[in-house]
Amino acid sequence: MSYVAYADRDHEQEHHDPDTFITKYIWSQDHKVIAIQYGITAIFVGLIALGLSAMMRLQLGFPDEFSFINPENYYQFITMHGMIMVIYLLTALFLGGFGNYLIPLMCGSRDMVFPFMNMLSYWVYLLSVIVLIISFFVPGGSTGAGWTLYPPQAISPGTPGIDLGILLMLGSLALFIVAFTMGGLNYVTTVLQARCKGMTLMRMPLSVWGIFIATILGLLAFPALLVSAIMMLFDKLLHTSFFMPAISVMGMDPGYSGGSPILFQHLFWFFGHPEVYIVALPAFGIVSDLISTHARKNIFGYRMMIWAIIMIGGLSFIVWAHHMYVSGMNPYFGFFFATTTLIIAVPTAIKVYNWVLTLWEGNIHLRVPMLFSIGFIFTFIHGGLTGLFLGNVTIDLPLSDTYFVVAHFHMVMGVSPVLVVFGAIYHWWPKITGRMYNETLGKWHFWMTFLGTYAIYLPMHYLGFAGVPRRYFAMGNTDFLPDSAQDLNAAITMSALFVAATQILFFVNMIWSLKKGPKSDPNPWDATTLEWQTPDHPPKHGNWGHELPEVHRWAYDYSVPGYADDFIPQNVSADEAPAGRDHEGEH
Amino acid sequence: MTIALGFLAIILATLLGWLLKQTFNAEPWEAAVVSDTAHYGPFGADRSKLIALLGLMAVVSSFFALILSAYALRMELGDWVPMTEPQLLWTNTVMLIVASGALQWTRNAAVNDQQGRLRPGLLITGVLTLGFVLGQFIAWQQLQNSGQFITSNPANGFFYFLTGAHAVHILGGLYVWARATLKVVLGTGDATTTRRSIELCTIYWHFLLLVWLVLFGLLLST
Amino acid sequence: MPLAVVLILLVIGSLVFHILSPWFFTELASNWSMVDVTMNITFYVTGFVFVTVNLFLAYCVIKFRHKKGARAAYEPENKRLELWLTGITAAGVALMLTPGLFVWGKFVDVPADAHIVEAVGQQWHWTFRYPGRDGKMGEVDAERITMENPFGMDPEDPNGQDDILVYSPEVHIPVDRPVKFQLRSKDVLHDFAVAEFRVKMDLVPGMNTFMWLTPTRIDRFDLLCEELCGIGHHTMRGAVVVEDQADFDTWLAKQPTFRELNAKPAGNATVGAAQYAVCAACHGSEGEGNATMNGPKLAGQGDWYLKRQIMSYKNGLRGAHEDDVIGRAMVGMVATLANEAAVDNVVAHIGTLPDNEIAATIDGDVGHGKKLYAVCAYCHGGDGMGRQALNAPRIAGSSDWYLARQLQYFRDGVRGTHPQDFYGFQMGLMGQSLRDEQSVNDIIAYINTL
Structure with missing residues (x-):
């Protein structure tokens, strides 16, 4: 294998070899440690949000049983659950976690280009999480305005947490955006500048592509959230009227006039829709690599996959108002946004076809990461197809604001990315820790999670068809719902609690592996990408020892005809490739 | 939202153009030899900070473009009363233009290795830029004294928001300027690093000047 | 495999x-x-x-x-x-x-012959307005909204004088005629949704939105708010009654116009005093209440609330449940009030009675009750004095045994289950989290301190 000299390439990268425990694990500037810090923090808040959802499900499934859930904290729970899951868990985990870990390793660099800024990014993120958690405990509690934080209700009486709760929420979001911008600029610069020799853009694994494009989306979209947050802070604290019209709340006049709540919605969804893809694109990329590796076959239509990612990213900026079909905005916008929204289905469908076609004539090893990947394909098809209902402006009329929406976005943006997260953690666990996990336990975890979540969300669509509105603390008696709807709700709650409980298997497996897991091979999956070719296992600070790797091929040289092994690592040159026993001759 | 969209279109088109050039003809599965220059961005292997700065400028532009979009949407509602901007803003604008020019002059000096000009150049830039921020603050005071508060009208609200946000970005630039200036004044840091810092500062100054001119033009015309 | x-x-x-x-x-x-x-x-x-x-x-x-x-x-x-x-x-x-x-x-293209009904949303109720005989809606303004003028009507606008104002969450429309719902909100976002109609639209404060449809089936449909509007969001219900033109005309003719509402004489307390003699037997001569007779305190209660309850008894919305023995007795008593004017008079008289403090009968953990009361405060106010704008009555200083019984009634569906008792339904849903006796006692113990 050929390496370029250490000093040849990376003189712009700052390097500090850490020596104490604190510099190694706490104030670390190593992208791998920062990735783990991001990952642990994100999963920790994710568990809080999971707990909140269990409380919500208890209330919905058994509305007459639990006196510790009242309407006030129910609406706080839905708000915080949504906000945490979308931003503090998924965004942070995919970009701060996987982005941090994978970009330098997969691109063949020693670290992020700006390690100090990378460290700062994590600590500001942690601060934003702390501010978020503090908001649960301030007088009035956290905000209960829904994760969309629509004014006027977000800052008007009648909603929980309109004082400190909403202020801390907006403050925490601002901090998160600062953290994300620091991290994001780093990821983009690293992908552009710090690839090792031979690693052209078109040789990058799709994981890096997905994370790269998602980061660009995030950098351009998060400012919209910042702008709306600042303007809402002004409305709340200084009494400007950017978003607030003249209103009479609870018989009192709060003194606003002339503002437009719709303006906030435009700004919010200008961020909010790309945000969906900020979460989805890294998942798309990662799952492509998992499928290719475990099916021992190159990803089908690599170029098309990249262009699909780029097209989806670009289109995601001109579909935002499909969240606002019934918001009271100019109804003529509906035509435009329905069209752009359904167009985005085309590149998305291509990605699905290509995943499935990668399996075609593959050599599929149904290991745990692969199970999660195929589970993802199934749930993503389901969630993507229900998106065609909601994106089509006419069908959105009956379904908007019902449980159909809840089921759709949980399927497409909750379950699907989370299945990828698990698949990815299982896949890279040996690389991160140097140990194997328990395969059987992993499979149990997959089956329970996959089947359990489907049992939650498939029926939930039908509650939506029947007209059950979302964000209802309780339905009470209605004329239009059959009594059995409540039984269905109870069944959904049972599944949800079951799925939540089975996540313990994951943690048991990981803790067991850390303590007693067998040492893993440096490249247990026979993968081609660079992170599996590091000289140390797990990789040490600086990743590559004395010399940077040099890349000679794309990331998908699996089962190349004429080669003995069914994979050729990216850093193997054409001359060095294992001697060509003719494979056909074996039979 | 057309403003934000137009801006995004420009950014995305630029990015896409570059990506196309990199990727269009590649047949990635061919394990061919690739040129030495294909593994870093368009400005060379050692220009990471420049790339990051351009990225930051894209983020900041997105931020301002979105405020301007909100401005345009809010303006259409009935209660908008156009405000008259304080005359002081003209003086401030001139200061910022001269500051930008002084920094450009300093940069040229650094490129031509005329070390003696760096110190006065940087100091003039700093004083004028601080003068701009101070001037903006005084303009706020004048408005307040004439009874034009942030709550008086959405036009006022946006005026304070836009000028404030711009000033914050200037202050951020001044932090980097201070670090570069300190190095020059103390004589620490090698010539290349100093030159690079000054170059990046110059780009950022021109950028913020451009942002200010757009904002100012918009404020004047509405 | x-x-x-x-x-x-x-x-x-x-x-x-x-x-x-x-x-x-x-x-x-x-x-x-x-x-x-x-x-x-x-x-x-x-x-x-x-x-x-x-x-x-x-x-x-x-x-x-x-x-x-x-x-x-x-x-x-x-x-x-x-x-x-x-x-x-x-x-x-x-x-x-x-x-x-x-x-x-x-x-998006409303038929030219659609008639207009305005739906007005507020936390957490629906009210409605019809343009009246002239077919034109009068001007409204959020800044003009008061308790006496809940629609924010412009009293000077001639177009508004004959507007028909329905201060109730039940709206009627004729079958087979296209209707344009013009939507307006007083406070926060709401959404007008009827599952059977398929269409829905948000109500946005500061602007008018609309949607249209032609009802094709005679029935009574649940109207729901489907845009999160605060903690009472799930209780913001109403009903759309689709009926044939004749029934609709009859119903509409009974609804007051803006002009009629303004011209309506206030209740006469002196006349009411005579009629109150019947009430005094159970509620006490000064409206102070009488636990042994199951008559709660009336003095100090909002006149709008007293009137609504008396009308509810008269119209069968309250006291109709078979388990509500006391309420059924009350139905017989209110029959002595011949018409709405008589009700106004007796309510006016009650308004003159002195609001004296009465002794507490229920003990509980005040600290715990205070915590639970946080939810109640959204409508009934932090001081328990009630908020007319939210249709929430005063609960502070009232007969605590009566509060306890009503909470139990709401929980057991004895009260608030009549399809037209929207306010009772609301309380039933909000009271859901008060499930055990102890919590009810704690919360009432706290209310007693207010």
Whole structure:
């Protein structure tokens, strides 16, 4: 294998070899440690949000049983659950976690280009999480305005947490955006500048592509959230009227006039829709690599996959108002946004076809990461197809604001990315820790999670068809719902609690592996990408020892005809490739 | 939202153009030899900070473009009363233009290795830029004294928001300027690093000047 | 192998669930059958894709799962196949989108002959306005909203004088006539949604929005708010009654116009004093209440609330439940008040009675009660004095034994289950989290301290 000299390439990268425990694990500037810090923090808040959802499900499934859930904290729970899951868990985990870990390793660099800024990014993120958690405990509690934080209700009486709760929420979001911008600029610069020799853009694994494009989306979209947050802070604290019209709340006049709540919605969804893809694109990329590796076959239509990612990213900026079909905005916008929204289905469908076609004539090893990947394909098809209902402006009329929406976005943006997260953690666990996990336990975890979540969300669509509105603390008696709807709700709650409980298997497996897991091979999956070719296992600070790797091929040289092994690592040159026993001759 | 969209279109088109050039003809599965220059961005292997700065400028532009979009949407509602901007803003604008020019002059000096000009150049830039921020603050005071508060009208609200946000970005630039200036004044840091810092500062100054001119033009015309 | 089987079973199971599900669209009651048609087209297209792609996926998993000595094929891409798939997908998308845009075109284009009904949303109630004989809505302004003028009407505007104001969450519309709902909110976002009509639209403060439909079925439909509007969001219900033109005209004629409401004489306390003699037997001569007679304290209670309750008893909304023995007795008593004017008079008299403090009878953990009361405070106020704007009565300083019994009634469905008792329904849902005796006592103990 050929390496370029250490000093040849990376003189712009700052390097500090850490020596104490604190510099190694706490104030670390190593992208791998920062990735783990991001990952642990994100999963920790994710568990809080999971707990909140269990409380919500208890209330919905058994509305007459639990006196510790009242309407006030129910609406706080839905708000915080949504906000945490979308931003503090998924965004942070995919970009701060996987982005941090994978970009330098997969691109063949020693670290992020700006390690100090990378460290700062994590600590500001942690601060934003702390501010978020503090908001649960301030007088009035956290905000209960829904994760969309629509004014006027977000800052008007009648909603929980309109004082400190909403202020801390907006403050925490601002901090998160600062953290994300620091991290994001780093990821983009690293992908552009710090690839090792031979690693052209078109040789990058799709994981890096997905994370790269998602980061660009995030950098351009998060400012919209910042702008709306600042303007809402002004409305709340200084009494400007950017978003607030003249209103009479609870018989009192709060003194606003002339503002437009719709303006906030435009700004919010200008961020909010790309945000969906900020979460989805890294998942798309990662799952492509998992499928290719475990099916021992190159990803089908690599170029098309990249262009699909780029097209989806670009289109995601001109579909935002499909969240606002019934918001009271100019109804003529509906035509435009329905069209752009359904167009985005085309590149998305291509990605699905290509995943499935990668399996075609593959050599599929149904290991745990692969199970999660195929589970993802199934749930993503389901969630993507229900998106065609909601994106089509006419069908959105009956379904908007019902449980159909809840089921759709949980399927497409909750379950699907989370299945990828698990698949990815299982896949890279040996690389991160140097140990194997328990395969059987992993499979149990997959089956329970996959089947359990489907049992939650498939029926939930039908509650939506029947007209059950979302964000209802309780339905009470209605004329239009059959009594059995409540039984269905109870069944959904049972599944949800079951799925939540089975996540313990994951943690048991990981803790067991850390303590007693067998040492893993440096490249247990026979993968081609660079992170599996590091000289140390797990990789040490600086990743590559004395010399940077040099890349000679794309990331998908699996089962190349004429080669003995069914994979050729990216850093193997054409001359060095294992001697060509003719494979056909074996039979 | 057309403003934000137009801006995004420009950014995305630029990015896409570059990506196309990199990727269009590649047949990635061919394990061919690739040129030495294909593994870093368009400005060379050692220009990471420049790339990051351009990225930051894209983020900041997105931020301002979105405020301007909100401005345009809010303006259409009935209660908008156009405000008259304080005359002081003209003086401030001139200061910022001269500051930008002084920094450009300093940069040229650094490129031509005329070390003696760096110190006065940087100091003039700093004083004028601080003068701009101070001037903006005084303009706020004048408005307040004439009874034009942030709550008086959405036009006022946006005026304070836009000028404030711009000033914050200037202050951020001044932090980097201070670090570069300190190095020059103390004589620490090698010539290349100093030159690079000054170059990046110059780009950022021109950028913020451009942002200010757009904002100012918009404020004047509405 | 199990994976492939499970995938196939999931596909079949999803289809079976879909076919057998009793939870599906409610029976259509408007002209928007085209919404259902568009939906069905989408169902067929997406259903086809769902089944085909997943079965193909399962097939791949079976056929190409790892076997000893097997090797994957090598095929970087296949342009022809990819183009075909792109083309077919684009065609499918166009097939779904076209009818959608067509129907949306109808939705944004209100027929010229549609009559107008205004729905006004507020936390957490619906009220309605009809343009009256002149067919024109009067000017309204959020800044003019008061308790006496809940619609924010402009008293000077001649167009507004004959506007018919319905201060109740129940709205009536005639069948088979296109109606344009003009939507307005007083405070925060709301959403006007009736499942059977298929269409819905947000109410946005500061602007008017609209939607239209032609009701096609005579019935009474639940009206729901479907945009989060605060902690009472799920209790913001109403009813849309679709009836034939004659019934509608009769109903509409009974509703007051703005002019009539303004001209209405206030209740006469002196006349009311005579009628109050009947009430005094149980409620006490000074309205101080009498626990042994089951008569709660009336003095100090809001006149609007007293009137609403008396009318509820008269109209069978309250005291109709078979378990509500005391309420049924009350129904007999209010029969002595011949008409609305008599009610106004007696309420006016009660307003003159002294609001004296009465002794507490219920003990509990005040600290715990205070915590629980946080939810109640949203409507009844932090001081328990009630808020007319939210239709929430005063609870501080009232007969605590009566509060306890009513909470129990709400919980057990003795009160608040009549389909027209929207306010009672609301309290029933909000009171849901007060499930045990102890919590009720604690919260009342706290209210006693207010």
